[in-house]
Amino acid sequence: MFRKYYKEANDSIKPSEDFVNSVIRDAKKHKPPLRARYTQYAAVAAAAVVVVTGAVTALPMLQKAQRDGGEGIVIEERAMESGSTAAPSQNAVPTSAPETAVGNAGNTAQSPIQEPKQDTPNTSENSYRVPDNAAPPKRDYFPTDESEQYHGSNDTEETESAPQPNIQENEMQNIDEPAQEPEVEKNSAEENMDSDEGGGNSGGSSGGSNAKAILGESDEVIKQENTAPEDMTPYSEKRDLSGISEADTEAIDDADIPCPDGYYCIDASPNGYTFKNDDGAVISVTINYGGADREPYITEEDGSIYAVFTSFGLSVTINAYGADMAAVEEIINQFR
Amino acid sequence: MTDKGLCTGMTDEEIIRAHFDMVYRLALSQTRNRANAEDVTQEVFLRFVENRRKLTSAEHIKAWLIRVTINCSKSVFMNSWFKKTVPLTEELTFDTPEKSEVYYAVQTLPSKYRTVIHLFYYEDMSVEEISRCLSMNPSTVKSRLFRGREMLRNELKGGYDFV
Numbered sequence: 165m166f167r168k169y170y171k172e173a174n175d176s177i178k179p180s181e182d183f184v185n186s187v188i189r190d191a192k193k194h195k196p197p198l199r200a201r202y203t204q205y206a207a208v209a210a211a212a213v214v215v216v217t218g219a220v221t222a223l224p225m226l227q228k229a230q231r232d233g234g235e236g237i238v239i240e241e242r243a244m245e246s247g248s249t250a251a252p253s254q255n256a257v258p259t260s261a262p263e264t265a266v267g268n269a270g271n272t273a274q275s276p277i278q279e280p281k282q283d284t285p286n287t288s289e290n291s292y293r294v295p296d297n298a299a300p301p302k303r304d305y306f307p308t309d310e311s312e313q314y315h316g317s318n319d320t321e322e323t324e325s326a327p328q329p330n331i332q333e334n335e336m337q338n339i340d341e342p343a344q345e346p347e348v349e350k351n352s353a354e355e356n357m358d359s360d361e362g363g364g365n366s367g368g369s370s371g372g373s374n375a376k377a378i379l380g381e382s383d384e385v386i387k388q389e390n391t392a393p394e395d396m397t398p399y400s401e402k403r404d405l406s407g408i409s410e411a412d413t414e415a416i417d418d419a420d421i422p423c424p425d426g427y428y429c430i431d432a433s434p435n436g437y438t439f440k441n442d443d444g445a446v447i448s449v450t451i452n453y454g455g456a457d458r459e460p461y462i463t464e465e466d467g468s469i470y471a472v473f474t475s476f477g478l479s480v481t482i483n484a485y486g487a488d489m490a491a492v493e494e495i496i497n498q499f500r
Numbered sequence: 501m502t503d504k505g506l507c508t509g510m511t512d513e514e515i516i517r518a519h520f521d522m523v524y525r526l527a528l529s530q531t532r533n534r535a536n537a538e539d540v541t542q543e544v545f546l547r548f549v550e551n552r553r554k555l556t557s558a559e560h561i562k563a564w565l566i567r568v569t570i571n572c573s574k575s576v577f578m579n580s581w582f583k584k585t586v587p588l589t590e591e592l593t594f595d596t597p598e599k600s601e602v603y604y605a606v607q608t609l610p611s612k613y614r615t616v617i618h619l620f621y622y623e624d625m626s627v628e629e630i631s632r633c634l635s636m637n638p639s640t641v642k643s644r645l646f647r648g649r650e651m652l653r654n655e656l657k658g659g660y661d662f663v
Contacts, residue, residue, distance in 0.1 A: 166602060166652070166660040167621045173599035174622050177592065179524045179541070187520070187542050188513055191549045 232461070232472070422498055424491035439495075445486035449495060452479040460496050464489065475500045512552055515561060516545050522562070522623065523569050529618045530573035532607055540572045547572075563633045566623075570615060570634070605655040613648035616641055621662075 423429055423439055427447065431438035436450040460473035469484040469492050480499050484492050510518070520541070527540035547568055548555075555561045594600040606617055615634070619625045627645070631638040649662045 166656075166662050169596075169598045169602040169660070170606065170621050172596075173594055173603035174525050174529075176594055176599065177525055177528060179520065179538070183538055183541075184517065184520055187545050188516055190542060191512065191516060191545050194546050194549050 424494045427487075427491060439491075441487070441491075443486065445484070445488070445491075447482060447484040447487050447491060447495065450481040450483075452481075453477060455479070460500075462489075462492070471496060473500070512549060515552075516548070519562065519565050520545075523565055525622070526566060526569045526618060527573055529606070529614060530570060530611065531576055536573075536576050540569060540576060543572050544568050563629075566619070566633050567635075574611075601656065602660070605652050608655055609648055609651055613644050613651065616644045617648045617652070620645055 424447070427439040427441045427445075429437055430440045435452065436448065438449070439447040455474060455477075457476070458472075458474040458479075460471050462469065462471040464470075467486055469482070469487060469489060471480075471482040471484075471492055473480055473496065476499075478499065480496075482492055482495060523544050524537060524541045527544070528534065528537035531537050531540060544565060548561075548565065551564075555564055592600075592603065594603065606614060609617065616630055619630050619633070620627075625633070627638050627641045631641045634641070652660075652662070
């Protein structure tokens with residue numbers, strides 16, 4: 165009896181036909197299943213996976229390249245192009261000794277993309293090149309021309325690129341590139357000399373030399389300015405100071421950097437030096453403008469020594485072939 | 501909507517129409533409100549369209565619809581909107597007083613007893629079917645049926661037999 169009445173009561177309850185149709189209509193145009201909606205994000209997800217995978221794969225390689233002090237991937241490309249058997253990221257040393265002094269002076273016209281390839285000392289052919297991406301001869305380590313020593317002494321941003329200290333390189337560049345960038349920079353440096361900016365804002369030698377030129381201050385004042393920061397200035401600055409103060413009295417030869425014991429300088433350029441001893445051992449020093457200071461990283465293998473470090477904003481790379489470790493350490497200590 | 505069911509041989513629209521009254525009445529039994537029952541019904545069939553590929557047989561579809569209807573009805577009561585509002589009391593009218601008396605007596609039962617009573621007496625489902633559909637032990641279904649009948653006897657005070 166209960167079942168009968170309850171069934172009849174429920175049977176009398178009917179939804180309206182409009183409601184039924186509306187539900188069916190909504191069901192027809194309902195959104196697709198979730199898994200179907202995921203497909204539209206498949207391409208984005210795949211791209212994200214590729215990017216993340218690439219980053220994870222490349223990260224250790226980049227870190228290793230940075231630890232080795234090179235330019236990362238650029239060095240690796242260089243090694244592959246030069247046919248070197250050992251990758252620079254593995255701290256391998258080049259197999260051939262440095263030979264030429266002014267190797268790629270004309271390559272300064274290369275595009276910036278190609279320039280980093282000239283930077284590392286790992287090529288077998290031009291083992292000693294003037295790196296194109298190396299810092300332009302901003303700081304005059306070895307001023308050889310009196311007329312350029314003045315420019316080298318200016319420490320402002322414009323005049324840092326002005327000096328052309330190496331006569332040999334200047335000549336080579338003049339042959340390869342008639343219209344050169346250093347000429348313009350030199351002119352700009354001279355203009356800066358006449359301006360009021362160069363004199364007082366930069367300390368050390370530059371301030372002193374400009375002050376001398378413009379304000380006509382006495383030599384004593386200049387000497388005080390030059391000697392005051394000497395103890396706290398890096399080696400490169402000291403070289404500047406010495407070049408300026410002694411430029412008028414004595415000529416600076418190529419072996420201006422203190423040679424290691426038993427070695428003599430066979431080549432000097434704004435971006436490095438090459439030392440050699442009587443036994444045939446060769447030490448090649450390449451100087452770039454680097455970043456933060458970094459402790460020397462020295463590897464020795466098969467009679468070759470490879471060292472890289474950054475000190476006082478200078479990134480120094482040393483390749484020694486047949487040389488002893490003491491000589492390399494002596495050079496390192498001179499920079500640090 | 502033109503897709504044929506995998507084993508039923510019916511289109512989705514035909515399945516919806518076939519089970520529409522069952523879902524609506526069960527929803528009304530659970531929510532005791534027409535508006536809520538309509539919302540529940542619409543939600544159930546939207547879910548059905550989304551999940552129709554998973555349903556393999558007519559029995560499976562019916563059990564699935566009942567389960568989803570009960571779940572959706574519970575979600576109505578869990579809604580914060582429902583907690584903050586009082587639904588309008590609406591009286592369903594029946595042609596005989598017995599129908600009305602029996603129907604509203606069932607509506608006074610707690611939800612868990614109301615569900616098994618509805619499935620047992622209106623859908624003519626056995627204890628085993630109810631236990632499978634609600635995913636509970638058959639003995640639990642039996643005990644709820646027994647207690648539901650006892651409450652109905654006290655409520656109806658009439659000579660209804662609960663066969």
